[in-house]
Amino acid sequence: MTPLLEQFLSESREFSQGIGEKLMQMEDAPSDQGLINELFRLVHTLKGNSGLFTFPEMTRVLHAGEDLLGLVRNGQIAYSRELADRLLDAMDFVMVLCGDIETTERIDASRAQDSGRMAESLRALMPEAQTVQSDSATNSGKSPKATQDAHPAELPPLVEVPEAMRNEALRQCHQGETLHWICYTPAPDCFFQGDDPFFSARQTPGLLWGSAKPTEPLPPLAELDTYRCLLKFHLLTGASREELDEHYRYVPDQVRIVRVDPRWLSLSEDSSAESTQPVPAIPQGADGVANLLPAAPLQKTAEPSNSTADDKAAALESILSAQQQILMLDDRPDWGVGRLKAVGSVLLNLAKAAGDQEAASEIEAVLAECLVTGQSSLLVLWLEASRDHLIASHAAPPGPPAPNPSNAAASPSKEPKESASETDAGPAKPATDEAIKFGRRAEDNATGPRSLKVDQAKIDRLMNLIGELVVSKNALPYLAQRAEAHYGVRELSREIKGEYSVINRIADEMQDAIMQVRMMAVSFVFQRFPRLVRDISRKLGKEVQLVLEGEQTEADKNIIESLADPLIHIVRNSLDHGLETPEVRRACGKPEIGTITIRAAQEADRVVIEITDDGKGIDPAIIKRKAYEKGLIDEAALERIDNREAVNLIFAAGLSTSEVVSDLSGRGVGMDVVRTAVQKINGTVVIESVLGKGTTIRISLPLSMAVTQVMIVESDGQLFGVPMDNVVETVRVPRSDLRAIKQSLTAVLRGRIVPLKALNTLLGISAGPRANSDDELAVLLVQAGGEVLGLLVDGFKETIGLIQKPLGGFLSGLSAYSGSALMGDGSVLMILNIREIV
Amino acid sequence: MKHVLVVDDAATVRMYHRGILEFAGYMVEEALNGIEALEKALETPFDLLLVDINMPRLDGFGFLKELRRQPIPQPPAIMVSTEAAAGDEKSAYRAGASCYLLKPVRPAQLLAHARLMLGEENK
Numbered sequence: 001m002t003p004l005l006e007q008f009l010s011e012s013r014e015f016s017q018g019i020g021e022k023l024m025q026m027e028d029a030p031s032d033q034g035l036i037n038e039l040f041r042l043v044h045t046l047k048g049n050s051g052l053f054t055f056p057e058m059t060r061v062l063h064a065g066e067d068l069l070g071l072v073r074n075g076q077i078a079y080s081r082e083l084a085d086r087l088l089d090a091m092d093f094v095m096v097l098c099g100d101i102e103t104t105e106r107i108d109a110s111r112a113q114d115s116g117r118m119a120e121s122l123r124a125l126m127p128e129a130q131t132v133q134s135d136s137a138t139n140s141g142k143s144p145k146a147t148q149d150a151h152p153a154e155l156p157p158l159v160e161v162p163e164a165m166r167n168e169a170l171r172q173c174h175q176g177e178t179l180h181w182i183c184y185t186p187a188p189d190c191f192f193q194g195d196d197p198f199f200s201a202r203q204t205p206g207l208l209w210g211s212a213k214p215t216e217p218l219p220p221l222a223e224l225d226t227y228r229c230l231l232k233f234h235l236l237t238g239a240s241r242e243e244l245d246e247h248y249r250y251v252p253d254q255v256r257i258v259r260v261d262p263r264w265l266s267l268s269e270d271s272s273a274e275s276t277q278p279v280p281a282i283p284q285g286a287d288g289v290a291n292l293l294p295a296a297p298l299q300k301t302a303e304p305s306n307s308t309a310d311d312k313a314a315a316l317e318s319i320l321s322a323q324q325q326i327l328m329l330d331d332r333p334d335w336g337v338g339r340l341k342a343v344g345s346v347l348l349n350l351a352k353a354a355g356d357q358e359a360a361s362e363i364e365a366v367l368a369e370c371l372v373t374g375q376s377s378l379l380v381l382w383l384e385a386s387r388d389h390l391i392a393s394h395a396a397p398p399g400p401p402a403p404n405p406s407n408a409a410a411s412p413s414k415e416p417k418e419s420a421s422e423t424d425a426g427p428a429k430p431a432t433d434e435a436i437k438f439g440r441r442a443e444d445n446a447t448g449p450r451s452l453k454v455d456q457a458k459i460d461r462l463m464n465l466i467g468e469l470v471v472s473k474n475a476l477p478y479l480a481q482r483a484e485a486h487y488g489v490r491e492l493s494r495e496i497k498g499e500y501s502v503i504n505r506i507a508d509e510m511q512d513a514i515m516q517v518r519m520m521a522v523s524f525v526f527q528r529f530p531r532l533v534r535d536i537s538r539k540l541g542k543e544v545q546l547v548l549e550g551e552q553t554e555a556d557k558n559i560i561e562s563l564a565d566p567l568i569h570i571v572r573n574s575l576d577h578g579l580e581t582p583e584v585r586r587a588c589g590k591p592e593i594g595t596i597t598i599r600a601a602q603e604a605d606r607v608v609i610e611i612t613d614d615g616k617g618i619d620p621a622i623i624k625r626k627a628y629e630k631g632l633i634d635e636a637a638l639e640r641i642d643n644r645e646a647v648n649l650i651f652a653a654g655l656s657t658s659e660v661v662s663d664l665s666g667r668g669v670g671m672d673v674v675r676t677a678v679q680k681i682n683g684t685v686v687i688e689s690v691l692g693k694g695t696t697i698r699i700s701l702p703l704s705m706a707v708t709q710v711m712i713v714e715s716d717g718q719l720f721g722v723p724m725d726n727v728v729e730t731v732r733v734p735r736s737d738l739r740a741i742k743q744s745l746t747a748v749l750r751g752r753i754v755p756l757k758a759l760n761t762l763l764g765i766s767a768g769p770r771a772n773s774d775d776e777l778a779v780l781l782v783q784a785g786g787e788v789l790g791l792l793v794d795g796f797k798e799t800i801g802l803i804q805k806p807l808g809g810f811l812s813g814l815s816a817y818s819g820s821a822l823m824g825d826g827s828v829l830m831i832l833n834i835r836e837i838v
Numbered sequence: 839m840k841h842v843l844v845v846d847d848a849a850t851v852r853m854y855h856r857g858i859l860e861f862a863g864y865m866v867e868e869a870l871n872g873i874e875a876l877e878k879a880l881e882t883p884f885d886l887l888l889v890d891i892n893m894p895r896l897d898g899f900g901f902l903k904e905l906r907r908q909p910i911p912q913p914p915a916i917m918v919s920t921e922a923a924a925g926d927e928k929s930a931y932r933a934g935a936s937c938y939l940l941k942p943v944r945p946a947q948l949l950a951h952a953r954l955m956l957g958e959e960n961k
């Protein structure tokens with residue numbers, strides 16, 4: 001994929017998204033002129049971009065959208081929800097097309113129809129006058145058939161054949177030859193069948209005369225679908241029926257072959273004295289007709305081969321007439337002098353380009369005069385007098401004879417250089433369109449929004465490297481220790497420690513900096529909610545207002561990205577089960593429009609996201625009953641748990657509280673999905689609900705997953721890391737205080753019975769827990785899935801922050817460990833996955 | 839080497855125009871809107887401007903008017919637009935554009951205009 005196409009895709013997506021957001025904002029402020037202008041600009045630009053490529057499906061839809069918004073902008077039609085809906089659909093469609101282009105670099109052929117429909121539905125919102133041009137584009141699918149079937153018995157329109165040809169044909173008929181008239185209307189999608197109708201027509205045996213005409217008025221160029229065949233061919237041939245049947249054997253349904261009756265030729269000769277006129281029998285014949293003589297190969301008449309010279313001549317013409325128009329302007333703005341100077345620069349450059357020094361000095365003199373008087377009339381006069389001369393001197397120089405003496409005289413020394421550049425530019429120019437390379441440069445980023453798009457893998461690599469740096473730097477204290485203890489050089493030891501503190505600081509800052517790079521605002525996730533809420537609430541017949549707060553709150557990219565799904569689930573639930581319909585809300589004395597608030601904020605080293613709705617809340621009694629029915633809690637628990645705990649049971653697997661299973665929230669899979677997703681990124685989720693008032697779900701997430709705080713514990717002589725998120729506290733329990741209930745060990749800690757498990761047992765290590773000299777056992781209280789459990793270990797070590805690396809290769813199947821980390825002394829620390837092992 | 843300033847809010851269009859102009863050996867600088875363009879144009883003299891009309895903050899008309907008010911050498915400006923309306927063309931001239939082209943500009947067409955406006959001897 002070329003960089004230009006890549007750029008186009010990324011910009012198109014950005015713009016479609018922006019358009020969606022603006023449309024959403026307009027729902028609240030339908031008459032905000034600034035918004036409408038901005039919206040129009042976005043669609044306009046997007047359409048302009050698509051015009052650089054051959055994506056008629058996209059251009060067509062965007063063109064319709066632009067026209068529609070243009071009318072809104074001018075106040076000719078009012079903004080409406082329906083209008084927003086259709087434009088949003090159109091933007092979705094553009095996204096789909098972008099997807100096509102991304103995968104195959106072209107738009108799938110099947111989209112043409114959707115595109116037509118989409119453009120049509122947009123144009124349907126416009127007042128009558130604006131829709132006319134599109135009509136032709138949409139009913140085209142049927143029209144060729146219609147024309148074909150409409151007059152099978154009618155006389156072939158032989159009148160369109162030039163008189164001389166007709167006479168010749170008539171002569172051949174009289175000599176006993178049989179002529180055939182062919183009406184070949186290729187199917188609109190024939191290109192996709194591999195047909196080349198133009199070629200087929202040209203190769204028609206015995207071709208005497210032919211014409212190609214559009215089957216319908218051609219749509220505006222921007223809307224023209226180049227993958228549809230809109231041509232029909234009329235051919236006159238001297239070949240036999242058999243030959244023709246053979247030639248058109250693949251498309252028998254698209255050709256009509258009629259034997260020419262000589263009388264038609266003579267009849268038509270009589271009936272149309274002015275046979276060169278367009279014939280009324282072919283109403284579409286007037287525009288875009290390409291008459292083809294048998295001698296000349298069928299050829300597109302536009303596209304002259306000498307396009308560069310033509311381009312230059314056209315450019316010169318257009319520039320000159322523009323200057324004339326500018327000079328003729330009768331306004332007197334305060335920038336008039338600058339404008340005049342600009343005209344001077346242009347004319348001067350035109351003269352220079354022609355190598356016409358004489359003209360150049362004339363212009364300089366005239367311009368100076370004009371600038372003094374502030375009048376442009378002198379320049380107008382000069383231009384009128386010299387225009388033709390200027391054009392002539394432009395046309396002259398490329399030829400070797402150099403007929404313009406002033407040119408030759410003025411720059412004799414430049415001749416060799418000129419001809420050299422001529423030769424290298426000559427062959428290059430026709431290839432211009434292909435040879436140009438579109439590339440991104442550093443400056444693109446400098447002029448764009450001052451941010452950089454970087455592949456995440458690169459950042460991850462940087463992160464890993466810094467992780468390793470942090471680890472390697474930790475070797476220095478060991479080295480200092482060895483220097484002193486082993487080699488007895490205390491001085492060196494101190495110096496190493498000094499260096500270490502410097503490196504340590506820099507490494508810390510680096511780590512911090514790279515974490516900042518990975519930080520992303522939650523708005524990345526939030527931005528999709530306005531659309532989501534709008535669509536779902538519309539579907540459910542509810543009126544909902546969405547409030548977003550703290551969108552600028554930042555967290556690590558991974559955290560933010562994994563937040564999306566749980567949040568969508570929660571919001572859907574709120575819309576589906578939380579908020580009531582307007583009627584119900586009115587009956588309850590609530591405002592008809594419900595509110596969902598999504599609020600993000602940073603609290604210490606965590607990001608907290610709250611989703612609040614003012615819906616009907618969750619009835620703890622129902623939850624309890626359902627949980628009991630499903631066997632999630634026993635009878636004792638049913639009595640014991642309070643309302644708060646009961647509501648949080650909603651996160652238990654397999655519990656769905658909705659009385660009606662709706663198509664939005666699905667069946668059975670409920671909030672447990674949310675909890676699992678949140679826990680995966682070391683987050684917690686709690687719910688609070690007041691019956692009849694509403695529900696708040698609070699998700700708390702770490703700011704970053706990059707650095708994990710772990711406590712190091714020792715067991716059977718090995719060190720293990722336990723994430724601090726799991727650690728509740730560390731205690732030492734005298735062996736005598738341990739109680740065995742059935743097979744399991746327990747201890748009473750802070751008035752609660754806590755089950756105890758030996759880490760060794762959980763990891764399959766045979767050694768038993770070791771007690772210290774006072775015969776106390778080290779117990780690490782951990783929490784996993786809301787339960788607290790005591791892990792019996794041999795001893796506690798320090799708590800450190802480290803960068804966890806996931807286990808790779810053969811080790812990746814080990815679920816007992818969430819990862820590993822390199823320690824300063826080069827050893828590897830395995831980090832326990834507490835939830836898995838208990 | 840000739841300096842060209844490409845002013846357009848669409849990155850795709852900027853890249854397209856840049857590609858064409860760099861192919862022809864010009865140095866290209868970009869600006870996202872009229873304000874940025876004005877800042878750049880006042881900082882460095884450009885030999886040619888390629889200006890879009892519809893842009894945020896300051897549109898092409900506004901930019902050209904302001905530029906033409908400045909007591910500096912005035913470079914030619916090609917106004918590039920999708921608006922085919924004749925009124926727009928007139929407004930472009932009024933604002934100080936030197937010529938008016940419709941998007942998408944063909945590479946050969948753009949280069950033909952640029953070469954002439956830059957006073958490059960016939961190549």
